[in-house]
Amino acid sequence: MLSISDIMQTVNMIDHQHLDIRTITLGISLDDCADPDINKCSRKIYDKICSRAKNLVKVGCEIEREFGIPIINKRISVTPIAQVAASCSSSDYGIIGRALDDAAKECGVNFIGGYSALVHKGFTKSDKKLIASIPETLTQTELVCSSVNVATTKAGINMDAVALMGEIIKRTSEINAIGCAKLVVFANAVEDNPFMAGAFHGAGEGECAINVGVSGPGVVWKALQEVRGEKFDIVAETIKRTAFRITRMGQVVAQAASERLGVPFGIVDLSLAPTPAKGDSVARILEEMGLEICGTHGTTAALALLNDAVKKGGVMASNHVGGLSGAFIPVSEDEGMINAVNKGALSLEKLEAMTCVCSVGLDMIAVPGDTDSDTIAAIIADEAAIGVINSKTTAVRIIPAKGKKAGDVIEFGGLLGSAPVMSVKESSSHEFISRGGRIPAPIHSLRN
Amino acid sequence: MKAIMTVTAPDRVGIIASVCTLLASMGVNILDINQTVMDGIFTMTLLVDTSTSSHKFDEIKSALTERGESEKLNIHIQRADIFNAMHRV
Numbered sequence A: 001m002l003s004i005s006d007i008m009q010t011v012n013m014i015d016h017q018h019l020d021i022r023t024i025t026l027g028i029s030l031d032d033c034a035d036p037d038i039n040k041c042s043r044k045i046y047d048k049i050c051s052r053a054k055n056l057v058k059v060g061c062e063i064e065r066e067f068g069i070p071i072i073n074k075r076i077s078v079t080p081i082a083q084v085a086a087s088c089s090s091s092d093y094g095i096i097g098r099a100l101d102d103a104a105k106e107c108g109v110n111f112i113g114g115y116s117a118l119v120h121k122g123f124t125k126s127d128k129k130l131i132a133s134i135p136e137t138l139t140q141t142e143l144v145c146s147s148v149n150v151a152t153t154k155a156g157i158n159m160d161a162v163a164l165m166g167e168i169i170k171r172t173s174e175i176n177a178i179g180c181a182k183l184v185v186f187a188n189a190v191e192d193n194p195f196m197a198g199a200f201h202g203a204g205e206g207e208c209a210i211n212v213g214v215s216g217p218g219v220v221w222k223a224l225q226e227v228r229g230e231k232f233d234i235v236a237e238t239i240k241r242t243a244f245r246i247t248r249m250g251q252v253v254a255q256a257a258s259e260r261l262g263v264p265f266g267i268v269d270l271s272l273a274p275t276p277a278k279g280d281s282v283a284r285i286l287e288e289m290g291l292e293i294c295g296t297h298g299t300t301a302a303l304a305l306l307n308d309a310v311k312k313g314g315v316m317a318s319n320h321v322g323g324l325s326g327a328f329i330p331v332s333e334d335e336g337m338i339n340a341v342n343k344g345a346l347s348l349e350k351l352e353a354m355t356c357v358c359s360v361g362l363d364m365i366a367v368p369g370d371t372d373s374d375t376i377a378a379i380i381a382d383e384a385a386i387g388v389i390n391s392k393t394t395a396v397r398i399i400p401a402k403g404k405k406a407g408d409v410i411e412f413g414g415l416l417g418s419a420p421v422m423s424v425k426e427s428s429s430h431e432f433i434s435r436g437g438r439i440p441a442p443i444h445s446l447r448n
Numbered sequence B: 001m002k003a004i005m006t007v008t009a010p011d012r013v014g015i016i017a018s019v020c021t022l023l024a025s026m027g028v029n030i031l032d033i034n035q036t037v038m039d040g041i042f043t044m045t046l047l048v049d050t051s052t053s054s055h056k057f058d059e060i061k062s063a064l065t066e067r068g069e070s071e072k073l074n075i076h077i078q079r080a081d082i083f084n085a086m087h088r089v
Helices: A004-016 A038-053 A056-067 A094-107 A125-140 A159-175 A217-225 A232-261 A282-288 A299-315 A335-342 A348-354 A373-390 A430-434 B015-025 B057-071 B081-087
Strands: A020-028 A071-078 A111-118 A144-152 A156-158 A183-187 A208-215 A265-269 A362-368 A394-401 A409-411 A418-420 B002-010 B029-038 B041-049 B074-079
Touching: A004 A217, A004 B002, A004 B029, A004 B041, A004 B081, A020 A038, A020 A056, A020 A232, A038 A071, A038 A094, A056 A071, A056 A232, A056 B057, A056 B074, A071 A094, A094 A111, A094 A125, A094 A144, A111 A125, A125 A144, A125 A159, A144 A159, A144 A373, A156 A159, A156 A373, A159 A183, A159 A373, A159 A394, A159 A430, A183 A373, A208 A232, A217 A232, A217 A282, A232 A265, A232 A299, A232 B081, A282 A299, A282 A335, A299 A348, A335 A418, A348 A362, A348 A373, A362 A373, A362 A418, A373 A394, A373 A430, B002 B015, B002 B057, B015 B029, B015 B041, B015 B057, B057 B074, B074 B081
Parallel strands: A020 A071, A071 A111, A111 A144, A144 A183, A208 A265, A362 A394
Antiparallel strands: A020 A208, A144 A156, A183 A394, A409 A418, B002 B041, B002 B074, B029 B041
């Protein structure tokens, strides 16, 4: 038998350091649900999701009890709806959005992702219809998440899509701020992401797949407290060892879920996903490395070390690693980040720099309600450029907080937390965004 | 199913007896036990086999939780796989 200290270490990680499985996400292909009649298409989608995912929550809860590990979310991701609905003659894609919402509620999952379009090189008619329907769909549904991929390293940046998404986010925020929390704009979106709001079941995926996202900022934070004052070599090694353990737990759970549901195992996402709970913060890990507050000089280097060490530690613990894999830095979902913004130490510009070395991008950022669509589009363009040039995923999940100005607070509740409203530049990006067209792919995309 | 149990509580007489009597009454076989007292805190880990029991895992877990609550013991029971995966390469 293992030693008492090893066993108690695991128990303490779960009991006191917020170690959990953040999500088990069942990816489902909807390719065979296409139909020219949108009502029939919606029915096929609803039926297929309900049949494939009917046991997801039950099995998730069973694993939770047997393994003694909290599984915070059970989710579903589906084929991008713009592809599934392409043969529908109707423009009212909201019907499909509502079918997704109904299916998610029937299955008892927390969220369903895939109300999505991939437009990094151009729009199909269906892409345009889907994007136009996003604001209303996110308002009329509760559990549906939407994402739009506007750039890839291979294709460059579709600036028409960037401009359009600026307007869509603005329109969504005017109807319902929480809608923006369910909408992500990506560069280099991945096909097997288990995390919301950006999960969808990509074109290269099989019929179904189980993808698991682990979490454990609290465990890493605690481990680093034990090596206070040591050199960075020790810090990196400590994070690697901790990430290995966290990921192994994800792997065991993913395998159990795959076997019990009869669905192939896809990937484990080597993530550090914070929550608003005290002691479950990525920002606090960076501060533990010796920064007075997250956002001060040195933060980007600390995050780079953390992100790299998490991957190195995790990669050997799972036989298939994928998704976004790295540390998330969502402002509203991280107690330490909120504190840093409130104290004026963490600005949008610093967050942008941090996204060069973390797993995704500007996540759950609230900006003043009067921020115009061109400014939002320009923020998306900057993030997309970072992703495209660095061959990494970047994303923007930004919430223009209606009626609020910089320094105010917007409350979302639950896992989404609350976000301090951050200031944006006042100078205009209008002419830049109005140009349209495509920013060409970078030279290093030509690797053949 | 092989499971790891942990029991922690301020040290006192009869903790092992109470936990093991309950396991025996439910037909759960104990394969290995480690026990120590750290800073006055009684800490015990057990490797048990629940397949010898006629009770379902959930029932065993509830009975242990109930016993833990009534006697102020902190008791966990989890599949052993998770510990092996996390601590062995």
